[in-house]
Amino acid sequence: MAALEDISVSVIRGKQKKTAALAQQLLDEGVKPLDIINNGLIIGMTEVGVRFKNNDMYVPDVLMAAKAMDVAMSIVQPLLVAGEMVSMGTVLIGTVKGDLHDIGKNLVIMMLKSVGFTVVDIGINIPPVEFIKKAKETNANIIGMSALLTTTMLHMKDVIELLKEEGLRDKIKVIVGGAPVSQDFADEITADGYAPDAASSTELCKRLMAIA
Numbered sequence: 001m002a003a004l005e006d007i008s009v010s011v012i013r014g015k016q017k018k019t020a021a022l023a024q025q026l027l028d029e030g031v032k033p034l035d036i037i038n039n040g041l042i043i044g045m046t047e048v049g050v051r052f053k054n055n056d057m058y059v060p061d062v063l064m065a066a067k068a069m070d071v072a073m074s075i076v077q078p079l080l081v082a083g084e085m086v087s088m089g090t091v092l093i094g095t096v097k098g099d100l101h102d103i104g105k106n107l108v109i110m111m112l113k114s115v116g117f118t119v120v121d122i123g124i125n126i127p128p129v130e131f132i133k134k135a136k137e138t139n140a141n142i143i144g145m146s147a148l149l150t151t152t153m154l155h156m157k158d159v160i161e162l163l164k165e166e167g168l169r170d171k172i173k174v175i176v177g178g179a180p181v182s183q184d185f186a187d188e189i190t191a192d193g194y195a196p197d198a199a200s201s202t203e204l205c206k207r208l209m210a211i212a
Contacts, residue, residue, distance in 0.1 A: 002022050002025040002026050002029065004026070004031070004035065004036065004039045004040040004043075005040075006022055007019060007022040007023060007026065007036065007040040007041065007044065007072065008040050008041070008043045008044035008047070009044065010022055010044070010068065011040075011041055011044030011045060011048070011065050011068050011069050011072070012044050012047055012048055012051075012065060013065075013068075014061060014063075014064025014065045014067065014068050015068055016064075016067055016068045016071045017071075018068075019068040019069070019071060019072045020071045020072055020075060022072070023036060023040075023041075023072040023075045023076050024075055026040070027075070027076065027079065033076045033077070033079045033080050033084075034080060034084055034085060036072075036076050037073070037076055037077070037080075037085065041069050041072055041073065041076075041114075042114060042115060042116065044065070044069065045065060045066070045069055045111070045114035045115070046114075046115065048061070048062055048065045048066075048114075049111055049114075049198070049199035049202060050199065052197070052198065052199045053197055053199035053200065059103070059107065062107060062110065062111075062198070063107075063110075066110040066114065069114055085116070086116075087116060087117065087118040088115065088116045088117045088118075088205070088206065088209055089117055089118070089141040089142065089205070089209045090117070090118045090119075090120065090138055090139060090140045090141050090142070091112055091117050091118070091119050091120070091140065091141065091142045091143075091144055091205060092120045092122060092131070092134055092135050092138055092140035092142070092143050092144065093105060093108060093109060093112075093119060093120070093121055093122070093143075093144035093145075093146070094121070094122040094123055094124070094126040094130075094131060094134075094144075094145065094146070095123070095124040095125065095126060095145075095146045095147065095148075096125075096126060096128075096145050096146070096147050096152050096153065096155040096156055096159070097125060097126060097127045097128065097152065097155045098125060098149070098151065098152040098155065099124065099125060099146075099147050099148055099149055099152035100124050100125055101124070101146070101147075101148040101149075101178075102123075102124050102146075104146055104148070104177065104178060104179075104198065105121070105124075105144075105146040106121075107198035108144065108146070108177065108195070108198045108201045109121055110198070111198045111199060111201060111202050112201060112202055112205060114202075115202050115206070117202075117205060120134065120138045120140065122134050127155075128155060128158040128159045128161075128162050129162065131143055131145070131159045131162075132159070132162050132163065132166055132168070135163075135168070135172055136166075136168075140172060141172065141173065141208075141209060142172065142173045142174070142175060142192075142205055142208060142209070143159065143163075143172055143173070143174050143175070144174075144175045144176075144177070144201070144205075145159060145174070145175070145176050145177075146176075146177055146178045147176075147178040147180065147181060148178050148179050148180070149180065150180045153176075153178065153180055153181055153185065156174075156176050156181075156189055156191065157189040159174070160174055160189055160190060160191065173192040173193070173208045174191045174192050174193075175191060175192060175193040175194065175195060175201065175204055175205065175208070176189075176191045176193075176194055176195075177194065177195045177196070177197075177201065181194060182194065192208055193207070193208060
């Protein structure tokens, strides 16, 4: 018999084929799809986040773990009863205007998805007005902005100012991250939070959504 712990370990090790096989085996043995997700896959990815934050795992390891989870999710998720898996909230995320970097952004997306957030990736080189437009279209709870250049990170403030002009600042939380970004800068532009790494972003978003 397969155990939920087995699939967690398989995710941590980034074993795609094994994780998929374990997901199917658990289903065949009568384990509920939601239990496989919450008590197997998500626990595994949560541990990946902890290890990544502590420098015990690195970017390639996280990418492999995320792929393993995605493969298993493609097997399990279609079997969920409608409305059974409730999203923690919608996070709209993009790299700001003038910046073409996306590795950090993509890691954040994987981590947020792995713990149950709905994530809308609007890509790279995104002007402030586009952030606002997409946030309205998707009813985003949180806007996440990434930058790797000191010259482009200033656009983060522009997005926040536009949110104020549109009367949305009290409705949408804003988080920022990237190599040149700091907590001081986040405070200066009145962002709601700063994540120094991908693993921290999940806890930050949970806190902003008042999820324990």
